[in-house]
Amino acid sequence: MRIPLRLSFAIWAIALVTLLGYVISRLLFFKSIFFEHSGIRLTQPEVAAAAEDSAGLNGEREQKIPNIIHHVFHNWRTPGNDTLPADMAAMRQTCMDTNPTFDFKLWTENESRDFIEREYPWFLNTYDGYRYPVQRVDAVRYFIMQHYGGIYMDLDNGCKTDLTPLLYYPLWVTDGGRGALSNNILGSRPDHPFWHHLTLSLLPYDWKWPLPFVTIMYASGQWFLTAMWEEYHALLPKPDAGGSPPKHEHRLYRIMMDMAPDADPWVFFSHQEGGGGTWNNWDNQLFTAIGDHLILFFSVLFAGIWLVVWLGLRFLRRYRQRGYTRIKNRPGSSVV
The missing domain is CATH 3.90.550 (Spore Coat Polysaccharide Biosynthesis Protein SpsA; Chain A)
Structure with missing residues (x-):
């Protein structure tokens, strides 16, 4: 049974949004680790x-x-x-x-x-x-x-x-x-x-x-x-209007x-x-290296996320183009 095109597109969109939401939530968590507490x-x-x-x-x-x-x-x-x-x-x-x-x-x-x-x-x-x-x-x-x-x-x-x-x-x-x-x-x-x-x-x-x-x-x-x-x-409780701590x-x-x-x-x-x-x-050294090269790590991470999204969109485009393809007439032939 073939899944309708619109339904498959919706499923992929939901999956990508869920993945991006999860990644962003984890990045916000890492922000709480590596910046001022x-x-x-x-x-x-x-x-x-x-x-x-x-x-x-x-x-x-x-x-x-x-x-x-x-x-x-x-x-x-x-x-x-x-x-x-x-x-x-x-x-x-x-x-x-x-x-x-x-x-x-x-x-x-x-x-x-x-x-x-x-x-x-x-x-x-x-x-x-x-x-x-x-x-x-x-x-x-x-x-x-x-x-x-x-x-x-x-x-x-x-x-x-x-x-x-x-x-x-x-x-x-x-x-x-x-x-x-x-x-x-x-x-x-x-x-x-x-x-x-x-x-x-x-x-x-x-x-x-x-x-x-x-x-x-x-x-x-x-x-x-x-x-x-x-x-x-x-x-x-948050600080009051004057900025004084509660x-x-x-x-x-x-x-x-x-x-x-x-x-x-x-x-x-x-x-x-x-x-x-x-x-x-065995993986302690890996994370020690990440901690020493945070800018490089996050640059590679964002590049990877962008690549996944780009490949997903490209796949969807190709999927939408599937179906009947018009064949050009050969010389001397006729279409009845």
């Missing part, structure tokens, strides 16, 4: 200076984040062995030495799963079903922040000094200044609404993409955190951790040279 930007020297000012005011600032530092260690190479490698233990010890008034909690693989099963059983199937182990490390840190609050730190980050000045903000993440927000160090009071928005969104974002890097980053990692950050800010308790802060040579110095945190990357897959 929402929230209140704070450098580490600014946080330290604010703490010194409040000390001069007889400590009138109210502490919002509890004195606890969380670390998560899931041993993928030797399951069941919960002993920290020496380099990770050394980085964790720097925080213990500089923060004697803090409690410390190390979340092992079994403890993490027991916590999810006990406190958030609705998420357990998704948690167990993650394709890559690092996704469980990503997810459990968000639930820890929601339930207990405190400061979460990856084990390749250490402490240079007392982290108490960071406890006076209701919620903050770290921002490397070039790309997505980071989930390697987080701070929050318990039960902040941002974490409710984020953890509930883990279910619809649990897609198994063809590329491991995209699956990890977009389903639970830094791209996911950044998308939730922008969505949450879009839901907050007065509410749910402000979010970005603590800058830019590694560029001319960036603001790191006052509170350190980073292990060559640390991290335990979850790297």
